[in-house]
Amino acid sequence: MSNLKKDTPIDTVTAVAVDLTQDWGLDPGTKFASETLVAGDLGFTSIDIIQLCVALDQSYETRFGFQDLLMKDGSYIGDVSLGQFADFIASRLDAKGASA
């Protein structure tokens, strides 16, 4: 997968999600929006979510620590939207910028 980093986190997350699912035969009307749920709407499994996380890490050349977004009290939280991924990335980038 080539680097799909865009100008904003939501654009990057969307681009990566579109790229990952391009061969899945999703319904042509499938929306990739901020509120789109990766498991509920796109059918991501745990392995697919890891693949998304790895691709996002690679795009930004960092490790975001997505476990803080995806795990709560030792269990996976139910589902996560593309917008939540983007917000998480933005907050980590902000924190990184603030500490730089």
Next chain:
Amino acid sequence: MPKALVNGVRLHYLQVGDATARENLVMVHGLASNLAFWYFQYAPEFSKRFRVTLLDLRGHGGSDVTPSGYKPADLSLDVSGLLDHLGIAEAHFIAHSFGGLVALHHARRHPGAVRSLVLADSHVPGLLGVRTTPGTWARGQVIRPVLQRYGIDLDTDNPHFGFRLLGVMAKLRLSEQPVPEELMGLFGPVMVKFGRHTAAQWLKLLSTTTAEADFLDGGSLEDDELRKFDFPIFAIYGDSSHARRTGDELCKVWPQAEFQLMRGAGHFFPVSRTEELIGLCNSFWESIENEPRNVRRPNDTRAYFQSDRFYMIDDGWYCSLREGGRLGPFGSREEAATQLAAVLAAM
């Protein structure tokens, strides 16, 4: 994510951490699971110490499904092949449940390639004591009537109870019916690991391949072969787990090993007791670096290790020895640790 063609199978794997790290850690998941079992909570922590390699066993996660080849010995060849492919000559291992059998078979074939092994609640059916005196699973007395209430016909004393339970839970997950709270209370960690896709993948694997027969085969690892292992071993068992019987027998087979019972834990303590397990593993690996005594020596029959470690009952701290004795109560955990160290030093 990367795949490697090994033994004619494309194995899905992932590496985390510094490629120049001095040592490697391989993490092996159990049945009906995949590398996600370890990825989010364990790999980031352990990658501070190791270059971590996670893989999906054949038929699991993103690895190929093949018509056959699911015996633990077969799967261990996949692991060996992947490590060859990655240029990893030796590694530490941590394995949960059936993954432990795979790691043990790998160790039997390549004992010099295993730096250490953390065995988390693995049932080893070839052990003499497990085969001949399987015993009664105390926790089963609690579970059996609940299963019966929901029309689930499973023998909790069957050595393959855990395997059968996975099938029942997978079907429950795929059914349109909500899982009763009472069952969730008992088997929550099993259900949590089953997304709908994983449940469907598991049932399809069992119905379209030789996987079920191969998994139940268990391989032929017996006591004498296990005794030959001379690398540091840390075996951890849930005290209410169905696999606990294996832990009791391994205590006899590996007098040089570290053992720990996870108090109040079942089979899926890597899910429910993550921080505790991470701490235990780190302590074990530190002890290997600092105390080479953990390596078994010929005719070494010392029993210098303990299980249960430290726990609290009411306001008192206790620690237990593998030999069955309990020390305590102490006023603090630190005091218990000091007393235990004195006892061990005198052994």
